[in-house]
Amino acid sequence: MCVLAALGFLLLQTGAAGFTILPGESHNHQEITEKAILNVTVEACHALAVAEGKTFIFPPQPFTPETVAAACEAWKSSKSFHRSIFLIKAANWKTDIQNILNPAYHFDGETFTDGRKLITEGLSVIKAAIKKHSFCSAKWNLGVILHPLQDFYSHSNWVELGNKLPNSNLIRADTSIGNIAAKTRATCRSCDGDDCRNNILEDILQENILTSGYFGFLFSKPTGKCSHGGLIDTTSLIQPKGGINKDTFTSSHGHLHGKAANLATSATSELLQDVREAAGDRLFLQMLGINKGSSRPICFVLDTTESMNDDIAAVKAITSSIINSKVGTNDEPSSYILVPFSDPDFGPLMRTTDPEVFKNYVNSLSATGGGDFPEKSLSGLQLALTGAPPDSEIFVLSDASAKDTYLKDTVMALIEQTKTVVNFLITIPEEFSHHTQANLPQGGSRMAKADMQLYKDLAWTSGGESMIDFLFDFLKEPHGPLRGFDLVDNRPIAGGNGSLMVTLTGSDTATVTEVILVESSGLGQVKGLVKGQGEGEFLVQFDRIPSSEFVVLVKGQSNNSSSSLSGIFQRQSPTSLRPSTLIVTADDSDTSFEPGTTISVPFSVITSGAGGTFSIQATNDQGFDSTSPSTLILETGVIAHSTVNLTAPSNTPSGTGVTLTIQVVAPGGTDFNYDVLRLTVFTPVTDFTKPVCQLLSLQSHCSDNCNQSMWELSVQVTDGAEGSGVDSITLREGNGTMNTSIAAGSGNINLVTYTASCCSPDVQLVVVDGVGNVMSCSFSVRTAI
Structure with a gap:
């Protein structure tokens, strides 16, 4: 999944400030x-x-x-x-x-x-x-x-x-x-008891005046103004009383x-x-995640240092073999991603949907540089995890240990968040080439046993290559006046009770019958109480969350089968989950900032475990400069607050995504938790004017036999002297041939020619400028006949 930054997934109950969210008779x-x-x-x-x-x-x-x-x-x-x-x-x-x-x-x-x-x-x-x-x-x-x-x-x-x-x-x-409506203009009268259907003043309606209701807790409103209405809107108790909201069938309107x-x-x-x-x-x-073939992209994180010189040909062959085995099958990836790494550099991320282009790019790589043996493999993996879509498959190919082991917890957090499968392909000397990675003799590669264990831990976290047909998210009760559930977007809290939202995928009729949290040690399990929520969603409540690592096991019944036995299914989460006694919450009220500026991200930490001095680490996948405290002193049950400051270079392209991971580690490394934010670097837009299409000529050679006659169109497309420039011109309608060119001596005037059979008499051009303003231009030979 995408990182749900400090997500407030709330199943609203009564008193919501908008269309409701809980399933029911009303729309939500x-x-x-x-x-x-x-x-x-x-x-x-x-x-x-x-x-x-x-x-x-x-x-x-x-x-x-x-x-x-x-x-x-x-x-x-x-x-x-x-x-x-x-x-x-x-x-x-x-x-x-x-x-x-x-x-x-x-x-x-x-x-x-x-x-x-x-x-x-x-x-x-x-x-x-x-x-x-x-x-x-x-x-x-x-x-x-x-x-x-x-x-x-x-x-x-x-x-x-x-x-x-x-x-x-x-x-x-x-x-x-x-x-x-002017701020001083009255817009409503009090409702007639519980009947508010006619409380908007007649002159407001007759003069087509736009107004909306005031809303608040213990707040006032200007004289004569409408209120929102509802139990928690105290302005509705002030004259004029009542409200005008249409949130539900039982609302004021x-x-x-x-x-x-x-x-x-x-x-x-x-x-x-x-x-x-x-x-x-x-x-x-x-x-939106709609891709033909396999919905899962494939990504390679490739060591390109000089130590790989003897292995680079084998790496290229492995890469081609993996790609060739999937092309043309139902498992063909939706896209191909490559992140090279060495030392001190890693990246940039390369992406394409063409397997041949990807293989050619890989084959053009050479192994150079590197210096000392350990390389920045985890930095490359971090960039891949944040740059690739969720549920991707990543292959890390290297012969070296990780130099950036401090990123282990960050990478593990991103694997848990994105539910991505990570496979490590570590090259070894020829004398050990017939051994599997699991049975590799100690000292059989140039890595220490601890280094090999690091890669094994990350591979285990990502779940090998197992497949599932459900989504799941842990929930908690929020604070404040609204009742319902917030989403736990990091590690669930150990020992306490908890809830889980399970969403079935791949079937419109299957149901969940049982959900179990199974401890990876095999020593225990916790069964939950399942309640259907409709639309393939199931709320599962547990009296406790395991205190050790666990997986989510879902059992259910496919209602498409005539045989109840053959309709039974069982799926297990590919990602193992680690509970924590820490809660880390970052403020995501502001998620975009301009190039050359600094964004301050407040965050808070609380622990239900022992207090002490906790380590703080804030990392981001773009290598932007950031500042944050290195430690926080926590007392049990007491919230501590701090801030991360992140600066985007002035030359950062608008639209660049930045993944910020804030992790907190308990004394001695016995526990850790994290929060992950998706930020966007964005240059404010000043161009709000749509491109303009000007018809230059339309020539018809149409006859009674449309199959044997053609028509031609010539259009000039501009975006104005102060515009951001035409970015793309595409056909939405029309089966003819379109060609575009830049007018001589002008970089801002585009010429479009279009030729089509008279059997296809209409054409629609979609013109988009550099900041996304869209103009649709329609032409037809019918008007020329």
């Missing part, structure tokens, strides 16, 4: 978000199929991750698709919890300008991140901005004003949101809940379409 944020993602994914896959001249079979309604992945010919992507949807929904929920009293995140209190700014700025970050393949950052930010977007339709009077379509200007920074939810779904789809157009269908689907 998770339903709205998932429905829109599935719809837009189907459209993207359909468009790709049409472009490739293939027949696309739409999946049956209602769509599910399994049926959509199958329709996209990406059967093995259902798990990664599930994980992507979960991350986006989780960020949406976290935004509600973390910003419950910030009105802009909910469009409360008529904060329309600030709310729209959150959406448009976040949209720019998403587009830049996708362009740099920082998919986890893109998905997290996507979930964040979807929350205020969806709340607009529940908290404002957009529905009451009679609007049937979404407010498209919420995702456009250079337009008017609407006629917003619950009679409009269905309309608000439908508009929120349409608006979510509209925003996703904008992201899709800016990224292109293939990159958009890759961001």
Whole structure:
């Protein structure tokens, strides 16, 4: 999975400040978000199929991750698709919890300008991140901005004003949101008892004035203004009393809940379409984890130091053999990644979807440099773990011990977070070439026994090459006025009770019957109480979490089988989990910062074990300069606070993802825990103007027999003198031939020529500029005939 940075996965109960999240009769944020993602994914896959001249079979309604992945010919992507949807929904929920009293995140209190700014700025970050393949950052930010977007339709009077379509200007920074009520203008009267259907003033509705309710705990509101309403909104007790929210069917304006939810779904789809157009269908689907063939990328972390000179040819042969064994099969990787390492350098990360390009690149490598024998293998592995998508398969090829052993805990934390399979292929002298790694004689390589054990420990953590068909996340009860569950995104706490959310993948009908935490030592196990939550999700509660390393064992029943015996399944997590007595929590309220600036990340630590002096280590995968304390003194049960400062060089490309790992180690190394944040370096956007298409000529040679006649089109595309420049021009509709060129003497004017059969009379160009502004330009020969 992507790192769920300090995730507030909350299953909201009564009193939520937006569409509810728990399953029930009312529509909720998770339903709205998932429905829109599935719809837009189907459209993207359909468009790709049409472009490739293939027949696309739409999946049956209602769509599910399994049926959509199958329709996209990406059967093995259902798990990664599930994980992507979960991350986006989780960020949406976290935004509600973390910003419950910030009105802009909910469009409360008529904060329309600030709310729209959150959406448009976040949209720019998403587009830049996708362009740099920082998919986890893109998905997290996507979930964040979807929350205020969806709340607009529940908290404002957009529905009451009679609007049937979404407010498209919420995702456009250079337009008017609407006629917003002045701060001094009254907008509501008190409800008639429990009946609030007519509490918005008639002149507000007649003049098409935009307003939204005020919300807060023990807060006041301007005279005459509407309130949000609900049990925990104390402003609704102040004249004018009542509220206007449409969060549920039982809310103040619950009679409009269905309309608000439908508009929120349409608006979510509209925003996703904008992201899709800016990224292109293939990159958009890759961001969501939809890949044909195997959904699992393959990554090689390769030692290129001089000591590998005798082995480099064998390494190239091994690499080619692994790739060739998968190409053309159902296990063909979705992408190929290479991270070279030596000493003192490692990286950069190279990525491609073409196996031949990848093999040629590997074959061009030579073994040079290195100095002393130990190399920076763990630095290379860290970059691979943060640069490759979750659930990847990584092969580390080396003949040397790790020089950067201080990164062991960081690498182990990233393996646990991403659930990636790591395989170590360590070259050995010829006399030992017939021995397996497990039976390698002591001293049989140039590594000490401790060095070999380090690699074995990391390989064991990643689970070999085992496969599973479920996702799982540990939960805890949050603090504050909202009830439900927060997600534990690092090591679970040993000894106490706990809960687990299990999501089945690969089946729409299977059920979980039993979940067991099995200690790796084989000495004990803890069975949980399973409660179905719908949509393939199961909440499992345990009276205690094991105090030693364990795995998650899931048992269930496939309801597709006529035989109950043959329908039984059992799966085990590939990643072994290590409980901790430490809780490390980093503040992720700000996840983007500009090149040349420093971001301060506050974090807190608490231990239920013995106190003392604890070691602190903060590392990042981009090698950015950072400062943090080296130790913290902890007392049992007392929270300690500190800060990590991270500086991005001024030349960092916009959209670059940075993974920050903060780990805390108990005295003597007896215990450790961590938190991981996905940050994005982003240059603020000043260009909000869409590219422009100007028709130069349209010539028709069409006859009654369209198969024997052609038509031609010439278009000039520009992005304005102050624009960021045209980045891409693609065909969305049309089966003809398109060519593009730069006009002589100008780097900002693009010429497009298009030729097609008269049987294909329409064409649509999608033009994207350097910061993701999208313009769709449609032309037709029908108008010229």
